[in-house]
Amino acid sequence: MTLLITGDSIVSAEAVWDHVTMANRELAFKAGDVIKVLDASNKDWWWGQIDDEEGWFPASFVRLWVNQEDEVEEGPSDVQNGHLDPNSDCLCLGRPLQNRDQMRANVINEIMSTERHYIKHLKDICEKVGGEMILL
Structure with a gap:
């Protein structure tokens, strides 16, 4: 390229x-x-x-x-x-x-991956601060 x-x-x-x-x-x-x-x-x-x-x-x-x-x-x-x-x-x-269903699945997978990564970072921040994480 x-x-x-x-x-x-x-x-x-x-x-x-x-x-x-x-x-x-x-x-x-x-x-x-x-x-x-x-x-x-x-x-x-x-x-x-x-x-x-x-x-x-x-x-x-x-x-x-x-x-x-x-x-x-x-x-x-x-x-x-x-x-x-x-x-x-x-x-x-x-x-x-790709067909519409495959494109939708790819977008959903990307969003889920991003959210998992974000939640992991939030957990790390909470552990470093020493507080407990409360799920609502």
Whole structure:
């Protein structure tokens, strides 16, 4: 992926899922947003830009486009199922969009994982303070 970003080429990606930031250096976006990929040297987290905002985002939340001469104007409608549309000059290299049930399951799993992590941190804080944790 790093080779695709060198030179004057523009590498963009379409957000497949919403990404809510957990840290100040993360890039928030909604499904369907187009992100300009600036650094993909890490396989899991890429650095990107939407308008004037820049930040890290999970690579697994986007579908990659290549061979774009200009900024994306219309959106992802020309690319379907990972194939090049003959009327378009962009190629989707990521996974095709999953069905609605699978997308919903992925979002729920992400939320549950985040909540478990948050609860663990709360328990650690309560133990360090020396108080008892009371569940309501």
